[in-house]
Amino acid sequence: MLQNQGREMMIVTSGAVAFGKQRLRHEILLSQSVRQALHSGQNQLKDMSLPVLEARACAAAGQSGLMALYEAMFTQYSTCTAQVLVTNLDFHDDQKRQNLNSTLQELLRMNIVPIINTNDAVVPPPEPNSDLQGVNVISIKDNDSLAARLAVEMKADLLIALSDVEGLYNSPPGTDDAKLIDIFYPGDQLSITYGTKSRVGIGGMEAKVKAAIWALQGGTSVVIANGTHPKVTGHVITDIVEGKKVGTFFSEIKPAGPSVEQQTEMARNSGRSLASLHPDQRSEIICHLAELLTERKEDILAANKVDMDQAVCAGHLPPAMLKRLSLSPAKLNSLAIGLRQIAVLAQDSVGRVLRRTRVAHNLELEQITIPIGVLLVIFEARPDCLPQVSALAIASGNALLLKGGKEAANTNRVLHQITQEALTMHGVREAVQLVSTREEVEDLCRLDKMIDLIIPRGSSKLVRDIQRAAKGIPVLGHSEGICHVYVDADASVDKVVKIVRDSKCDYPAACNAMETLLIHRDLLRTPLFDQIIDMLRNERVKIYAGPRFASYLTFSPSEAKSLRVEYGDLECCMEVVDSMQEAVDHIHKYGSSHTDVIVTENESTAEQFLQQLDSACVFWNASSRFADGYRFGLGAEVGISTARIHARGPVGLEGLLTTKWVLRGNGHTAADFSENGTMKYLHENLPVGQSLPGQRDSN
């Protein structure tokens, strides 16, 4: 496949004895099954416990079958293969090396994939005190160095060495502090602790690294990755070729900034200090940030102009996105006003006592609010998000990783500098980190041990992609807003027309806009019905008919492809229901639990609807557009969540908080309360006061 894409590749294989290692010029794809097959072959050989010397004979015997397999595999892609057997000695002799080089070049030029292997049948016998024992004795080491030598010899761009671990760790994998190294710089070599030789594959890592560094010095980049991992089956090589973060990448050039892991670590540590500040101090930081937005207006707008010019030049941004990308003095002003409101909310967020119980004499329990930890907020080309989200994180004492759209890179950089400047006033500069635009969202979602909550701010596509990628990290948000307005038989004409118009037309792209209009059957062919249709026509709303609605009409509008569509535009679906109950069932079946509305004058019907529907927002005689943190009076809006746990619906600052339980005793033990113990549980509720004593005098 890669070959057919015009990539040149070579494969260094370990024969029928050891596990497959591949090597390529530019890039390579070799399907997992070959490796599995080889692996299995290896195990079978192991079971037979061949003595060391015979392993070479065995490799020779396996060679023909192996070549047949490669040939058959590549034939399926209409690709020819060639077998090349070499020994280390071939490299020592200049003439031989030149011959090998030109042979390989010729093969590649002819679009033939060389399958290279050590000529195991003729290599010298292994040294008796070799550190590798057993059937694997040939070539494990040889293949790594062979691949490295060939890579350099052939001036390859990339060498991929496949292992049975994820890549290079700073300590032996499985120990307490072992961390996978994403990018390895030769200067870092001393920071690695290699494992003992007790486990196969770990002992081999040192040799791999040596070979890799050798190749790197020769001008070939190297990736060491896991070729056996079932999750990446068949993808590991293509993933590497596509530039995804897999395994350990060996690089000569050390980038200027810290890695995203280091940034997360810095954010968490600094965030803990932020959480320890007095609420007033967090407010001060936010107010200072608001001031800086005005003071540094010129810098910000200049950076924004660079982004705008580039975007206009590139010409691919739609006008709506350009509008969102652009900042103005007025936008910065209202942003500063919003920030000052958040500063006020910051006074009463972290350290609030939610519950206080006297568990027993001298044993008091408090449940208090604390920050969640490290937030990752991913937003699109909308730079005003940055100070706003930063203020929310600061107010709630959370560390923050920001990942913004690359279109706003210059503006974001300046805004982030200002944010860090504000944070510096209380020594927590690193609590807010701006992640490089090079980082992939997918890679960030891998940091599940380091990030506690992801908040995507952007299109529903962005949210859906992140929900899919974020395995193990909770995501606060909503991917869909399929909102319904149900017009009951007892609805008032005026209210219906007003509410339906506002729900659909006030801002059709919003998630809280109406997508499906449900109408009670009795209303068909009534003046009310005609008024709704006239209004929608006047507003140029395109109507799609649900199947029942279509069946009632002689000439129906085009049928809705699905009753579960978020149009996000001046379009909506209309469907007929027999009763309030049927409306509820319809919404439960096709809705997204975002916001649903009933219009009726019958209070009993309304209350039934409000009670039965389990959407995040249920409204009676009010537009769906009220589903919004500001309109709800929550102050700052973190987002709208359609999840069923934690925060739900429009989420204010409290969505960024969790709790902990603080128990203060005087040497109390559980045994004191046992049958023969001296103490009794009281469990008295105590009035909740203000913040904790420790809150005030810390830091």
Added chain:
Amino acid sequence: MLQNQGREMMIVTSGAVAFGKQRLRHEILLSQSVRQALHSGQNQLKDMSLPVLEARACAAAGQSGLMALYEAMFTQYSTCTAQVLVTNLDFHDDQKRQNLNSTLQELLRMNIVPIINTNDAVVPPPEPNSDLQGVNVISIKDNDSLAARLAVEMKADLLIALSDVEGLYNSPPGTDDAKLIDIFYPGDQLSITYGTKSRVGIGGMEAKVKAAIWALQGGTSVVIANGTHPKVTGHVITDIVEGKKVGTFFSEIKPAGPSVEQQTEMARNSGRSLASLHPDQRSEIICHLAELLTERKEDILAANKVDMDQAVCAGHLPPAMLKRLSLSPAKLNSLAIGLRQIAVLAQDSVGRVLRRTRVAHNLELEQITIPIGVLLVIFEARPDCLPQVSALAIASGNALLLKGGKEAANTNRVLHQITQEALTMHGVREAVQLVSTREEVEDLCRLDKMIDLIIPRGSSKLVRDIQRAAKGIPVLGHSEGICHVYVDADASVDKVVKIVRDSKCDYPAACNAMETLLIHRDLLRTPLFDQIIDMLRNERVKIYAGPRFASYLTFSPSEAKSLRVEYGDLECCMEVVDSMQEAVDHIHKYGSSHTDVIVTENESTAEQFLQQLDSACVFWNASSRFADGYRFGLGAEVGISTARIHARGPVGLEGLLTTKWVLRGNGHTAADFSENGTMKYLHENLPVGQSLPGQRDSN
């Protein structure tokens, strides 16, 4: 691999033209790559747009390469293959059929895998008005029926037909109501709507189903599954062979009970009625359940005796598990008492108003508690869990799926019957469902659109397995409890000894037991230190030394393998720290955010510790064993959560609740509040009253 496990298998392949379909006697493994290779081959052919007739020539040409590929693949597993080409006509001639049959039997007897294909070069030309057009014209249909015929002819146990969709859907995949059918009974055939022929693979499903039913009638079971899905790469066939729920299984026998999907649906519907009841009614159900536990004592204990006898007979259950499995009149009594306490809590759970705001004149907003939806509770061989968890679900208005350990199957069945009897008094019998012990936890975790929260109750291994399996469904629980006690330099001797003993020895298997004891450096070689060591020795606690602790001692206990171990037994790790701050850093690094304790007489140090540490529970001068819902005074304990969102630490009934926002207006629209509008936001906080008006008169 399967072949080597003693399975007999045959492969029906679609040649070089169409996509691979395999067929087996007993079972088969064919690695994904072959199919990919074939698939790619097909695409290449498509690109060349061969006319219909030439496709057959092409298939003949591809045949040899294909066989070479199969042969090479199987050679790696030391397995021989044989090529068998057949046409439909071969089945019409009795003599030919017998010949084929005995050839295949002979090959299987010789442990050779027959690779069977239609003899495309000699089959009659396709009919001009065939519904399948293009290069795929040969064999798509033929291979399904060929496989079915061969399966029946050879009396195969299982036929696996691989497709490019997940299996059989009740409607064309992608439409609103399309649901994958797990098990298909021939009688159900009429309930399927097939798609139009517009998409490749959907049109083919009807033919596949026909072939499958034909095979089923002939006595061969059939599975239709996706052979192209990247997630199941290389696993689909082995998964099927291992009996996992993959694709659609065709079966003659319809099981007596509903499927787990149907059970979930029933639970959700009935749960919605449960949520609509008045809180008093939910209390009544729970009280009735408590009564039935006493009334039906004999039935319950008789069923429990059956389980106990079987467990003793089987002899593999450890004594602690047997103790948990067994019920007694006393256990039932205390269970009933616990249930009555939950009944009291039920009065004030669902429908509680948390916040009330006057958004504007005549526009009032309420945030009220509602059930989460459908809970899945997985518990091990501990039948008293069942009524307890059911009561918690009923109290919080949630629907419940219960999955209990198979050792308690008989007891669970009786307890579930009683629970449903209690639910019947208010017409919500189906809100609590007992899932068959046959269902795999993994399969239940697949129901992510139907289940809102999973609560595992059992060993930390169970919890970890479920957290891993439950992709997309939140899990309430904790997999680890690595709790620390930090003994500060200013600690009181008496309190230290008392608290450390209780934390470690009161119940070492509990998640809130101490695992690591951190000691301030100044305490080394003091009387306090000796007293701690003496106490631990007396209690027979095995001590492991952390690296720093070991370095301070001449003769150290054996070194801890990791500082991140949950011993769950009379064992613990000891480590030395320089300061309270270092203790906090150690706990943040190695702890599991469960429960951590400081013992000190210095209030300022204590408050710093309580404030800085972000564990779910942080204690001062009290045993870690207090981290428990009952001891905290929460009433019923749902579990202990170490998650950072939703509920945290010991979780009471409120962990089973979420909220919704109810807005009551009078025709209000967002436009009314715009710059030119007539209304102003008030956002007045109103006092929160009791439950909603709708709450009282519904149902």
